Amino acid sequence: MKLVLASRSPRREKLLLEAGYDVDVQPADVDECRLECESPRAYVLRLARAKAAAVEFPRKVVIGADTVVLIDGLVLGKPTDRSDATRMLGLLAGRTHTVLSGVAVICDGDVLDGVEETRVTFAPLEMQEIVWYASTGEPDDKAGAYGIQGIGSRFIERIEGSYTNVVGLPLALVHRFIRQIRSVPLGTR
Numbered sequence: 001m002k003l004v005l006a007s008r009s010p011r012r013e014k015l016l017l018e019a020g021y022d023v024d025v026q027p028a029d030v031d032e033c034r035l036e037c038e039s040p041r042a043y044v045l046r047l048a049r050a051k052a053a054a055v056e057f058p059r060k061v062v063i064g065a066d067t068v069v070l071i072d073g074l075v076l077g078k079p080t081d082r083s084d085a086t087r088m089l090g091l092l093a094g095r096t097h098t099v100l101s102g103v104a105v106i107c108d109g110d111v112l113d114g115v116e117e118t119r120v121t122f123a124p125l126e127m128q129e130i131v132w133y134a135s136t137g138e139p140d141d142k143a144g145a146y147g148i149q150g151i152g153s154r155f156i157e158r159i160e161g162s163y164t165n166v167v168g169l170p171l172a173l174v175h176r177f178i179r180q181i182r183s184v185p186l187g188t189r
Contacts, residue, residue: 001182004062006051011149012065012169019171028054028064032077040075041115044068044102049113052104061178064104067168069144071097079145085134088145093155094124097144099166105177112177116170118161120148125155143168 003021005013006028016023028051034043044066052064069076071091079085091097096119104113125133138152139145146152148159148166164171 048102
């Protein structure tokens with residue numbers, strides 16, 4: 001079975017390939033602006049659903065996902081520039097934050113979706129470390145301005161929950177949804 005990934009994220013594609021899935025990438029073109037008064041959970045779930053629905057193919061399993069970082073009530077998406085990455089990393093340094101990923105799996109109109117939550121604790125960082133890491137470019141396209149699977153791993157003291165969620169796609173949740181959506185005859189949900 002070939003999956004369709006409605007995402008430009010090379011990390012999501014890599015996670016699926018490494019987990020043994022056959023994947024076609026079809027990036028979704030959706031407005032990713034957060035709605036006024038929208039909770040972070042509702043936001044990532046809405047975007048995951050919209051991405052999967054935007055590229056739905058007959059008789060194929062389509063996966064949509066979106067990830068954000070939460071700290072002090074702030075939603076941190078991808079940084080707009082290196083200065084923004086430095087600001088975000090300063091907020092995370094020496095503290096625990098939450099990573100939320102919304103996931104939607106669609107096949108012929110059947111939809112399964114949910115939100116995965118993981119808590120991540122950063123080591124205390126000096127400003128020179130933050131500026132250096134931001135300058136590596138690794139934070140540029142990542143929610144919260146860090147990659148747990150790359151250079152940023154040196155700053156992570158602890159995680160509670162799904163590691164792959166922090167990378168950008170909670171694989172156990174995705175696998176459960178794929179199993180469920182394939183076990184039900186199409187159109188009977």
